[in-house]
Amino acid sequence: MRGGLDSLDAVRTIATIAGSQRPKRARRVARFVRPPFLREGDSVGLVAISSKTDSARMKHYLAAVDTVRSWGLRVRLAAHLFDRSGGWFASADSVRAQELQQMLENPHLRAVLFFRGGYGAVRVLDRIDLGAVLRDPKWLVGFSDLTTVHYALHKAGIESIHGTMPSNFRTGPAERDTSALWLREALFGRVGGYVSAPHPFNRPGEAQGRLSGGNLSVVSAMNGMPEDNDFSEPTILLIEDVGESIHHIDRMLRTLLRSGRLERIAGLVVGDFTHIRGEKQWGSSVYELISEYAGTLDIPVLFGFPAGHGRLNAALYMGREVRLTVSEEGGELRFL
Incomplete structure (x- = not known):
């Protein structure tokens, strides 16, 4: 840990080299x-x-x-x-x-x-x-x-x-x-990245791409706007949300799937989905629902990442190329 951050079993930061103010850029993000x-x-x-x-x-x-x-x-x-x-x-x-x-x-x-x-x-x-x-x-x-x-x-x-x-x-x-x-x-x-604990819904693998996404409701609403991201270049997608009904989550994931965006991503990072309504009526939790969609994709998927409206909200460099590694030991999201 650096900077007096809490020592947590669930997640820890990867510190950059001391004194390194400008990390070397990865080739694909040189234009960013x-x-x-x-x-x-x-x-x-x-x-x-x-x-x-x-x-x-x-x-x-x-x-x-x-x-x-x-x-x-x-x-x-x-x-x-x-x-x-x-x-x-x-x-x-x-x-x-x-x-x-x-x-x-x-x-x-x-x-x-x-x-x-x-x-x-x-x-x-x-x-x-x-x-x-x-x-x-x-x-x-x-x-x-x-x-x-x-x-x-x-x-x-x-x-x-x-x-x-x-x-x-x-x-x-x-x-x-x-x-x-x-x-x-x-x-x-x-901050050079984060390491997180194992999760039962994790899907192992390694992928590299530019970090994009954020709040799932907004990601879905951006569909068709000039600022929309169609994930045509290698992308690691982050999603999180708060206060939504589970059928709304399903609708947004279905939209990403049917638009072809979901199947184009290189990796998926699942943050916190808090205060989700209707899980009992739906018959499964929101994370089980997301896992069903993730199961159709041959990509690494990291669950339990502390981003969004939960108690912990990791600071992430959006637009940076990252390497996502998921294994039985947990996951690592490293900025390149």
Whole structure:
């Protein structure tokens, strides 16, 4: 372990070589832009383009901001970050898009952390010029609804970080936030991969490809959009979800299968599927359902990976080429 991360039987990080700020790129991802890793004293922006924040949690939110500062970073908050004037959203689509664009174009910011998920990121896509990130690369960080942004960055050829967000930080005095620590390590370039424990639904094998995916509901909704990924190049697909009915999960997996996308992936990483409804009526668990689909694919499949809305949420470099290895001893996801 590095950086004081929790020692967990289920999963552990693979640390990069000490002092290695720019790992060697694999050949197939040479055209992808990799933003510079952060250093102490760098500035980061916090912005919300999805659901609005909860006024009852302001103490928690401010503590989360202080957590980011404790990493040795300067923090700039979007002007309307904690507004609640936009109905479901913090503010109007145009305002949220403008605040994100300003951060993308700010030469002093080295990363942009999305404050929370929910819904709304897709509504600002058409108003954002990601060319600013190509001209001045910086890390964009988030998960869940922000899968939309990861897809857009993937299409533009820019790496990003799928990881926890400040609204999800554990800020209690007795709480240790491993997910936030993983995010810190990833931002500073100190995560080389993850090793996970054996799982009864794992399917052994080894594959290499570019890491893509995220929240399954968003992955499914991206079907046909300009930012969609058809997995025509070697891809390791990550999926996770929360609060869905199991028949909705089946519908989304069936869509990926019938569209030809699922059978084109080189490997599958199954994250957390939490608070799934209807499993009793369906007659099986959501993981059994996913295993049925995985059984039709001749690829390595890793279950039990800590990504998504569970207690642990690993920080992952999306768009990076990875090697997925699954065996009786468990699984390894290594960044190349």
